[in-house]
Amino acid sequence: MSNVKIGESLRRVEDLRFLTGHGRYIDDINLDGQARAVVVRSPYAHATINSIDTSSVADMDGVLLVVTRDDWQREGFKPMPTKSGVKNNKDGTPLSQPDRHALAIDRVRYVGEPVALVVAETLQQAQDAAEALDVDYDELDAVTDPVKALAPGAPQLWDDIPNNLCLDFELGDKDGTEKAFAEADHVVSLDVLNNRVTAVPIEPRGCIASYDASEDKYTLYNASQNVHANRDTFAEVLNIDPAKLDHIAPDVGGGFGAKNSGYPEPPLCLYAAKRLGRPVKWINSRSESFLSDTHGRGQSSRVELALKADGTFMGLRTTTIGGIGAYAWTVGPFTPTGGSARTQGGPYNFPAMYYSGKAVLTNTAPMDPYRGAGRPEATFQTERIVEYAARKLGFDPIELRRKNLMPKEMLPHKTPMGLDVDSGDFPKLFEMTMDMVAKADQAALKAKAEAAGKKYGFAIAPYLECTGGGPKEHAGVTFNKDGSVELAVGTSSTGMGHETSLAQILAAALGIEMGRVKFQQSDTTATPLGGGHGGSRGMEVGGNAVKQAADEIIELAKPIAARLLQSETEEVDFEDGTFKAGASSVSMNDVIEASQDADKLPEGMEPGCLNHSSVFERGIISIPNGVHAAAVAVDTDTGTVEFLGYWVMDDFGTIINPMLADGQVMGGVAQGIGQAFLEDIVYDPDTGQLVTGSLMDYGLPHADEIPNMEIGYYEGEPTKKNPLGVKGAGEAGCVGACPAVVNAVLDALKDDGVTHIDMPLTPQKVWKAIRDKGAHDPKALLGDAA
Amino acid sequence: MGFEGAMPEISLSINGAPVTGTVEGRTLLVEFIRETMKLTGTHTGCDTSQCGACTVHLDGKAVKSCTMLAVQADGAEVTTIEGLAPEGEMNPMQQAFNDHHGLQCGFCTPGMVMRAMALVADNPDPTEAEVRHGLEGNICRCTGYQNIVAAVLDGAKALRG
Numbered sequence A: 001m002s003n004v005k006i007g008e009s010l011r012r013v014e015d016l017r018f019l020t021g022h023g024r025y026i027d028d029i030n031l032d033g034q035a036r037a038v039v040v041r042s043p044y045a046h047a048t049i050n051s052i053d054t055s056s057v058a059d060m061d062g063v064l065l066v067v068t069r070d071d072w073q074r075e076g077f078k079p080m081p082t083k084s085g086v087k088n089n090k091d092g093t094p095l096s097q098p099d100r101h102a103l104a105i106d107r108v109r110y111v112g113e114p115v116a117l118v119v120a121e122t123l124q125q126a127q128d129a130a131e132a133l134d135v136d137y138d139e140l141d142a143v144t145d146p147v148k149a150l151a152p153g154a155p156q157l158w159d160d161i162p163n164n165l166c167l168d169f170e171l172g173d174k175d176g177t178e179k180a181f182a183e184a185d186h187v188v189s190l191d192v193l194n195n196r197v198t199a200v201p202i203e204p205r206g207c208i209a210s211y212d213a214s215e216d217k218y219t220l221y222n223a224s225q226n227v228h229a230n231r232d233t234f235a236e237v238l239n240i241d242p243a244k245l246d247h248i249a250p251d252v253g254g255g256f257g258a259k260n261s262g263y264p265e266p267p268l269c270l271y272a273a274k275r276l277g278r279p280v281k282w283i284n285s286r287s288e289s290f291l292s293d294t295h296g297r298g299q300s301s302r303v304e305l306a307l308k309a310d311g312t313f314m315g316l317r318t319t320t321i322g323g324i325g326a327y328a329w330t331v332g333p334f335t336p337t338g339g340s341a342r343t344q345g346g347p348y349n350f351p352a353m354y355y356s357g358k359a360v361l362t363n364t365a366p367m368d369p370y371r372g373a374g375r376p377e378a379t380f381q382t383e384r385i386v387e388y389a390a391r392k393l394g395f396d397p398i399e400l401r402r403k404n405l406m407p408k409e410m411l412p413h414k415t416p417m418g419l420d421v422d423s424g425d426f427p428k429l430f431e432m433t434m435d436m437v438a439k440a441d442q443a444a445l446k447a448k449a450e451a452a453g454k455k456y457g458f459a460i461a462p463y464l465e466c467t468g469g470g471p472k473e474h475a476g477v478t479f480n481k482d483g484s485v486e487l488a489v490g491t492s493s494t495g496m497g498h499e500t501s502l503a504q505i506l507a508a509a510l511g512i513e514m515g516r517v518k519f520q521q522s523d524t525t526a527t528p529l530g531g532g533h534g535g536s537r538g539m540e541v542g543g544n545a546v547k548q549a550a551d552e553i554i555e556l557a558k559p560i561a562a563r564l565l566q567s568e569t570e571e572v573d574f575e576d577g578t579f580k581a582g583a584s585s586v587s588m589n590d591v592i593e594a595s596q597d598a599d600k601l602p603e604g605m606e607p608g609c610l611n612h613s614s615v616f617e618r619g620i621i622s623i624p625n626g627v628h629a630a631a632v633a634v635d636t637d638t639g640t641v642e643f644l645g646y647w648v649m650d651d652f653g654t655i656i657n658p659m660l661a662d663g664q665v666m667g668g669v670a671q672g673i674g675q676a677f678l679e680d681i682v683y684d685p686d687t688g689q690l691v692t693g694s695l696m697d698y699g700l701p702h703a704d705e706i707p708n709m710e711i712g713y714y715e716g717e718p719t720k721k722n723p724l725g726v727k728g729a730g731e732a733g734c735v736g737a738c739p740a741v742v743n744a745v746l747d748a749l750k751d752d753g754v755t756h757i758d759m760p761l762t763p764q765k766v767w768k769a770i771r772d773k774g775a776h777d778p779k780a781l782l783g784d785a786a
Numbered sequence B: 001m002g003f004e005g006a007m008p009e010i011s012l013s014i015n016g017a018p019v020t021g022t023v024e025g026r027t028l029l030v031e032f033i034r035e036t037m038k039l040t041g042t043h044t045g046c047d048t049s050q051c052g053a054c055t056v057h058l059d060g061k062a063v064k065s066c067t068m069l070a071v072q073a074d075g076a077e078v079t080t081i082e083g084l085a086p087e088g089e090m091n092p093m094q095q096a097f098n099d100h101h102g103l104q105c106g107f108c109t110p111g112m113v114m115r116a117m118a119l120v121a122d123n124p125d126p127t128e129a130e131v132r133h134g135l136e137g138n139i140c141r142c143t144g145y146q147n148i149v150a151a152v153l154d155g156a157k158a159l160r161g
Helices: A015-019 A069-075 A123-132 A146-150 A174-183 A227-238 A265-276 A286-292 A332-341 A375-393 A397-404 A426-440 A442-451 A498-510 A537-564 A588-594 A658-677 A732-748 A763-771 B029-036 B092-099 B109-122 B128-134 B146-160
Strands: A035-041 A047-053 A063-067 A114-120 A134-139 A165-172 A186-198 A206-212 A217-222 A245-248 A280-283 A295-307 A313-323 A352-360 A455-464 A472-479 A485-489 A517-521 A573-575 A578-581 A584-587 A612-617 A625-635 A640-651 A710-713 B009-014 B017-022 B055-058 B061-064 B077-079
Touching: A015 B092, A015 B109, A035 A123, A035 A265, A035 A286, A047 A069, A047 A114, A063 A123, A063 A265, A114 A123, A114 A265, A146 A295, A146 A313, A146 A352, A165 A174, A165 A332, A174 A295, A174 A313, A174 A352, A186 A375, A186 A658, A206 A265, A217 A227, A217 A265, A227 A245, A227 A265, A265 A280, A295 A332, A295 A375, A313 A332, A313 A375, A332 A352, A332 A375, A375 A397, A375 A455, A375 A732, A397 A426, A397 A455, A426 A442, A426 A455, A426 A625, A426 A640, A426 A710, A442 A455, A442 A625, A442 A640, A455 A732, A472 A537, A485 A498, A485 A537, A498 A517, A498 A537, A537 A573, A537 A578, A537 A588, A537 A612, A578 A588, A584 A588, A625 A732, A640 A658, A640 A732, A640 A763, A658 A710, A658 A732, A658 B146, B029 B055, B055 B109, B061 B109, B092 B109, B092 B146, B109 B128, B109 B146, B128 B146
Parallel strands: A035 A280, A217 A245, A313 A352, A485 A517, A640 A710, B009 B077
Antiparallel strands: A035 A114, A047 A134, A063 A114, A165 A352, A186 A295, A206 A217, A206 A280, A295 A313, A455 A625, A472 A485, A472 A612, A573 A578, A578 A584, A625 A640, B009 B017, B055 B061, B055 B077
């Protein structure tokens, strides 16, 4: 019998290879005869390509092939499709989707856009040739700020897309919200920036493509978090049958959304591999990653809150302009529109809400999901206006929140944004968080800050988010004669520990030893379908696929158990790894063993009859929710911020492995704190050059910049939307973190007249805000554009 | 354009075994470790010496192997993540990382462990603040550091015996 249970903090089984240097990441793979590829990237933000002279490098040492737009057009390769969840403008017309080819065809539209692929015998030879390739450009005016890109007279990226407007979206009751604002006692408005950042998984992207002419078949090893969807995209681009492309992700060194997209480099390498008849390997450098990985956030919003005199919320209205880069990337148009609309208003009771969002094309790198994709933005917008309103109108920020949380009796509730909030207890989590904070003794923390000559600040940030990503997942279970049990799932762990948590679900459900489970993921030959990684779907969709497969296996096993127990199938019950009929019992282990032996099987059943695959499909997305709180000390002489405490209480429904859930929360909070204080993608507004193009310029948080967090879980309200009752844990950390820490800093500075600082709250910006007391313009970002 | 003619031979020890190899003048130590010696546990995560994924020990000191040339390691004793424990086993620091969930994707982990080992060699009983400061040259994007710090403190304790 297995001791493994759901809810147990099992140590990770994948750790041994990672800790001893035996992980197998993309750059650790080398195929016989491989050539090396380097991408020639645009040095301009916007330019016409006059000519590409491949003869300039053809005779260089080791050069094998230069792939250009001429090849792409001659071959008739297709553009990469956007798969945005919102496809239509608010007037019903389709979004404007410019052709996104793997190589720029007529013009380049962002610094770093692929212009050619150079393939050579060695990496150094390919780098030398890529540097020497003669490309003649005529530079054009560029625009990098989405608000400016919408304005009259702005440079136009696409001749057929007026005002650079890709998608014009709205959600909610516009008239009802206007009425609520008209009837309100107070209306408060603030422009809020959600700064542009990028995921920076520590492993850069990379791939190795090969082609087998005898079978007309491609194999692609790729640092992808979404092999099935990417395979379909690459096959579509290259006009090949997806069945002719095996797509495999080895160990992947972090993703956070940045390895989700259909990128240009893999189809370029697949094409080059076929042309050369040799494997082609490409690994991005870190500097190139800043230019060419997808970026996230990057929204300028006007947030307006309507309140009654007693502080009761009446309405919320948000107007967002979001840059999406030069193309409508894989799901890029969705984030500033539908993705940011859904969870507006958080866990508060809003009778009326209205959201309008514009996805705008700019001469910048592509935007696609980054951990949370819209939910961190929505939460930040909501929590900033609530805090701002409390300060402006003289309410206690804690009491104002407490007063407006949806009471438990209100659930299930469909919000004015159409979100199905089925379960939770928001007031309870709020008080549980305040209890955690109370134990830390705020008076003592404040005294500590003041003794050091600093100002103390505290904020609490309730959040409500939702899952996403592919709704279907496959789990296949194969029982081997050597006793091992193969579990193949179409999810994609890029660090979340699915090799442990999904095996834990299987072992717990079947009552078998964890050590028997061999886990396989991210391989299109191993699972017919899979949704990869995204939207906190690993346990919610993947976990439920495993649970469903296990439950079906138990039913398949009952006739075998009945025969072993000399009973009838209907009389057999299963619990804790044991089949029982009356007083007799037999273990799942014995039944599995019998399933391999024809002599022990009932008539009509064959050895291997327990091998089983199942596809789970999520009906309605789940609603993770919780509360973050932060205490800080601000040095008003230097603008630096020190953490005195950080608390999190989460409702993720059922927790599969608390240790792994903690890891997700801690990592998410760290990314939120990084965005709030350090991280910022900055383009030069005149030239469109990326200013923050390396880890010397883009600040990632280090060990001494992230506080210890006290984390708790409330499991009293599991969702009924899926059998395991899980709500998703992967992104919540960075949904709650930004508002908690930014509002804490602003609380510390409330007596200095500081009402708002846009992220990142660098020491210089904090210091300047203190010196500029009261000078902030609440319409600073959108002006009259809203 | 290579550096024709300049192909020095170097001799060093890696994980206790003597090694001799011919390198280009421009070959980085991390390239020699990964590509010539096929020890792929040492990773490259950036090109500006910030991330620390390539950290190894050179004569007992933690160094970023992307920041020195292979020829500079001539005559040195190099230890990589593969050399910390016998095949299939973990030393007390590696075990502490497993116990405390001090890793997620695993890509920064070898560098983080090598840095942690050097840190506790210099300071066998560090405070939490000293650990956080000592890890400044290594970036982890997954864990938020809390569990890494807990692992290093616990690993230090185990190594003190």
